[in-house]
Amino acid sequence: MTGVKAKNxxxxxxxxxxxxxxxxxxxxxxxxxxxxxxxREIREGGKRVGFSIITLDGKEGILAHENSKSEARxxxxxxxxxxxxxxxxxxxxxxxxxxxxxxxxIGKMECFSPLFRETLMKTLDSKQRVIGAIxxxxxxxxxxxxxxxxxxxxxxxxxxxxxxxxDLIRHLYSGLS
Numbered sequence: 001m002t003g004v005k006a007k008n009x010x011x012x013x014x015x016x017x018x019x020x021x022x023x024x025x026x027x028x029x030x031x032x033x034x035x036x037x038x039x040r041e042i043r044e045g046g047k048r049v050g051f052s053i054i055t056l057d058g059k060e061g062i063l064a065h066e067n068s069k070s071e072a073r074x075x076x077x078x079x080x081x082x083x084x085x086x087x088x089x090x091x092x093x094x095x096x097x098x099x100x101x102x103x104x105x106i107g108k109m110e111c112f113s114p115l116f117r118e119t120l121m122k123t124l125d126s127k128q129r130v131i132g133a134i135x136x137x138x139x140x141x142x143x144x145x146x147x148x149x150x151x152x153x154x155x156x157x158x159x160x161x162x163x164x165x166x167d168l169i170r171h172l173y174s175g176l177s
Contacts, residue, residue, distance in 0.1 A: 006152035008130040009168065010106070010145070018161035019133035023104050025165045026131065027056070030172060036102030036132075037091045039063055039109075050077060051109070053084065055091040056102060063088070064109050072112040079109045089119050094128045100172070103132030111139040124148065129172065 011019040020038065027034055034056055042050040042065065050065030061083035062068075068078025088110070092101050101123055110116050124130055124145070134153075135142050146153050152171070156164065 010134040013156040061087040105133035107135040
């Protein structure tokens with residue numbers, strides 16, 4: 001990661017490799033205001049039934065659920081575009097110049113929302129630093145983000161996930177404001 005001056009940093013890797021955990025640990029160590037959102041599994045009786053959206057300022061909603069009647073579907077989950085647009089999208093719109101934007105994650109579900117895609121591109125083009133997780137494969141939109149010249153893409157693995165937090169902290173404070 002030395003010498004790289006990418007403004008936007010995305011972690012990628014297979015499901016359950018530790019992307020979200022790395023981002024959560026990083027948030028606890030950065031000394032700048034952060035905005036954005038996380039997605040979390042919704043479990044009932046030990047079984048995953050959906051995903052929630054939780055913003056860094058405490059708003060919460062349902063991203064997707066197996067009981068959803070939405071036509072936007074990923075596997076057995078219907079994607080709740082209204083909650084995505086009403087909760088996640090505003091959380092990634094910076095209001096102050098020194099905010100770091102956290103996006104966990106950019107995946108198939110989030111790509112169903114034209115508003116999310118448009119807002120994300122505006123945020124990536126802004127002066128704010130963006131740190132997030134992005135699907136390893138998927139929608140053409142995801143590939144376009146990975147190909148941006150201002151994006152540093154890091155693959156998370158069992159071997160590097162514990163050291164990535166400190167590497168990211170060093171990168172964040174290496175001369176970019």
